[in-house]
Amino acid sequence: MNRYKIVSLVLAVALLAALARLVVGFEQTAPAAGGNAVYENILARKSVRSYTDRPVGRPQLDTLLHAAMAAPSGRDMRPWKFVVVDRRDVLDTLHAHLPKAAMLAEAQAAIVVCGDLTVKDEQGQPSRNWPLDCSAATQNLLLAAESMGLGAVWTGVWPYDDRIAAVRAALQLPDSIVPLNVVPIGYPKGDTRPKEKYNPHNIHYNRW
Ligand SMILES: Cc1cc2nc3c(=O)[nH]c(=O)nc-3n(C[C@H](O)[C@H](O)[C@H](O)COP(=O)(O)O)c2cc1C
Numbered sequence: 001m002n003r004y005k006i007v008s009l010v011l012a013v014a015l016l017a018a019l020a021r022l023v024v025g026f027e028q029t030a031p032a033a034g035g036n037a038v039y040e041n042i043l044a045r046k047s048v049r050s051y052t053d054r055p056v057g058r059p060q061l062d063t064l065l066h067a068a069m070a071a072p073s074g075r076d077m078r079p080w081k082f083v084v085v086d087r088r089d090v091l092d093t094l095h096a097h098l099p100k101a102a103m104l105a106e107a108q109a110a111i112v113v114c115g116d117l118t119v120k121d122e123q124g125q126p127s128r129n130w131p132l133d134c135s136a137a138t139q140n141l142l143l144a145a146e147s148m149g150l151g152a153v154w155t156g157v158w159p160y161d162d163r164i165a166a167v168r169a170a171l172q173l174p175d176s177i178v179p180l181n182v183v184p185i186g187y188p189k190g191d192t193r194p195k196e197k198y199n200p201h202n203i204h205y206n207r208w
Helices: 003-029 037-044 058-069 088-097 099-105 130-147 161-171
Strands: 080-085 109-116 177-186
Touching: 037 130, 058 080, 058 109, 058 130, 080 088, 080 130, 088 099, 088 109, 088 161, 099 177, 109 130, 130 177, 161 177
Parallel strands: none
Antiparallel strands: 080 109, 109 177
């Protein structure tokens, strides 16, 4: 076999392998997706970190907040508060103190999802579930943003003391309000694709 034939054979095998991966990947995500807008939106969501200068208005932000507050919540305590930041100077102050949220420089707005420790149960105790409830609210918000053609990304604040202190100072939060994250929002600049994360190795049926 000459060198040309060997190269052709290797290329053909690589092409077949790529095709097989595509088919397997499609089968993994395809079954429930067809025509189901909610499912397709969940699979389409991605972190967007670059934005155009198209404004995002309060009606759109309010739509995101409706989605956030529709989230499930332990014992239905809803121990969440949302600080909407749509002033350039406040966005810039947050940006200056949060190196992991550099995208705030381009963002048109941000929503800071916070746990509210003043929300108490029948025993007078604050919710132990607040990070979980606020995470569910954040995911709802991110999915709503995706469905509206907006770009957004969860940038972590809690449980890092320095980031919590920075956000507290920038937004003048009382001690009872704990910022979980900052979600910068804007219209996407460039083409960001969702990652394929489905991995059958993460699944066990009935027993480990
Ligand atoms: C708890 C948490 C903290 C995160 N913190 C940051 C962050 O500080 N900065 C950032 O750019 N992205 C942050 N992300 C976004 C992740 O990097 C992103 O979700 C992950 O890479 C998967 O990509 P995808 O969202 O496009 O699917 C965070 C996500 C979560 C859930």
